[in-house]
Amino acid sequence: MIYLDNSATTFPKPKEVYDFMDHFYRTHGVNPGRSGFDAAIETGELVSDTRKMLTNLFNGGGDFNRLTFSYNATDSLNMIIQGLALEHPGCHVITTMLEHNSVLRPLYTLEQRGQIEVTYLPFDERGYVSPDDVKKAIKKNTKFMVCTHCSNVIGTIQPLAEIGKVCHENGLIFVVDGSQGAGAVDLDMQAQNIDVYCFTGHKCLMGPTGIGGSYVREGVTIGQTRFGGTGVRSAVPGHLEEYPYRLEAGTLNLLGVAGLNAGVKWIMKEGIMNIHNREMVLWKKLRDGLKEIEGVTIYCATSVENQNPVLSFNVKGWDSSDVGTMLDVDYDIACRIGLHCAPKVHEGLGTINCHGSVRFSVGAFTTEQEIDTAIEAVKDIASMKN
Numbered sequence: 001m002i003y004l005d006n007s008a009t010t011f012p013k014p015k016e017v018y019d020f021m022d023h024f025y026r027t028h029g030v031n032p033g034r035s036g037f038d039a040a041i042e043t044g045e046l047v048s049d050t051r052k053m054l055t056n057l058f059n060g061g062g063d064f065n066r067l068t069f070s071y072n073a074t075d076s077l078n079m080i081i082q083g084l085a086l087e088h089p090g091c092h093v094i095t096t097m098l099e100h101n102s103v104l105r106p107l108y109t110l111e112q113r114g115q116i117e118v119t120y121l122p123f124d125e126r127g128y129v130s131p132d133d134v135k136k137a138i139k140k141n142t143k144f145m146v147c148t149h150c151s152n153v154i155g156t157i158q159p160l161a162e163i164g165k166v167c168h169e170n171g172l173i174f175v176v177d178g179s180q181g182a183g184a185v186d187l188d189m190q191a192q193n194i195d196v197y198c199f200t201g202h203k204c205l206m207g208p209t210g211i212g213g214s215y216v217r218e219g220v221t222i223g224q225t226r227f228g229g230t231g232v233r234s235a236v237p238g239h240l241e242e243y244p245y246r247l248e249a250g251t252l253n254l255l256g257v258a259g260l261n262a263g264v265k266w267i268m269k270e271g272i273m274n275i276h277n278r279e280m281v282l283w284k285k286l287r288d289g290l291k292e293i294e295g296v297t298i299y300c301a302t303s304v305e306n307q308n309p310v311l312s313f314n315v316k317g318w319d320s321s322d323v324g325t326m327l328d329v330d331y332d333i334a335c336r337i338g339l340h341c342a343p344k345v346h347e348g349l350g351t352i353n354c355h356g357s358v359r360f361s362v363g364a365f366t367t368e369q370e371i372d373t374a375i376e377a378v379k380d381i382a383s384m385k386n
């Protein structure tokens with residue numbers, strides 16, 4: 001299989017991730033933070049070590065307990081968005097048309113319940129949201145903004161520092177959906193004015209599925225929406241308010257944390273921007289190759305700067321699902337078709353009524369030969385109708 005669906009989840013993972021997960025779970029598969037025997041303490045140390053590594057990777061701040069784990073980005077975005085709405089009832093929220101349903105649906109639901117009001121900012125023809133539009137959208141009761149780090153459909157990396165600056169100048173909390181950004185490109189929460197960064201472990205952080213989390217900077221209050229066991233101060237009737245317990249209830253996905261730990265070590269060893277630059281060379285070859293084919297329309301993808309290795313396109317005369325099926329059945333190429341859980345991106349691109357687009361996403365283990373094969377495959381498919 002030629003795997004060009006790395007935006008859905010990176011595959012394969014580095015060998016070190018599989019090996020460490022297997023080893024760690026066999027030797028330390030016990031509940032961290034609940035007991036005082038050696039294995040439980042060592043397991044707790046792995047969890048703390050992973051919190052520290054991610055806090056440093058994101059440059060979140062001094063308190064690594066504010067790095068909390070969850071199932072995935074969706075889970076954390078739900079907690080953060082609902083927690084902020086709880087703190088600011090009736091507030092106005094700004095978001096963008098680039099968002100994934102993990103942002104759109106919690107916001108929509110809260111708006112339907114009359115708890116918040118939402119403004120959706122458009123993106124320009126190159127695929128970027130303008131900080132000036134953020135400024136113009138701010139109202140007296142605007143309390144927070146949620147923006148994706150990188151679009152999962154067109155791969156554009158958003159101008160977070162500039163958007164964050166506008167948010168901070170106007171007293172807004174800036175929340176970033178880092179699903180496609182964490183581990184994909186360098187990040188500095190403090191320099192980029194980001195208050196809350198939500199991430200998922202199974203994409204560019206190279207961990208397994210079922211682990212994700214968020215970092216909440218000091219000074220930001222997230223209302224609590226989850227309650228349960230923490231392993232400490234069990235006689236207290238209410239859920240603990242301090243981090244990490246504030247956003248963590250119940251037993252952690254320890255195997256996920258172990259895999260994430262090994263994944264983050266691997267990307268740090270390789271160098272995040274080394275991996276990114278290698279992928280972008282392949283992305284450019286892919287884009288330039290597809291651009292030459294008659295009947296192929298590529299969306300955005302105007303520059304290698306501020307861009308992730310993701311490419312959306314359509315082939316004239318074909319539905320994106322037909323292209324996906326032919327790529328799979330005839331060429332053994334795995335990709336993604338449709339709306340990619342981001343319907344408003346397709347409203348902006350004008351592809352909402354033609355079943356979205358075909359998406360190729362390059363990963364750390366993609367080869368040049370695989371890109372050549374993908375270009376030839378699309379050429380064959382296009383030639384049947386053009």
Ligand SMILES: Cc1ncc(COP(=O)(O)O)c(C=O)c1O
Binds near residue numbers: 072150151179212
């Ligand atoms: C931009 C974006 N946000 C959020 C998510 C949700 O990630 P997860 O399914 O791991 O929660 C994805 C997943 O594809 C994504 O691409």
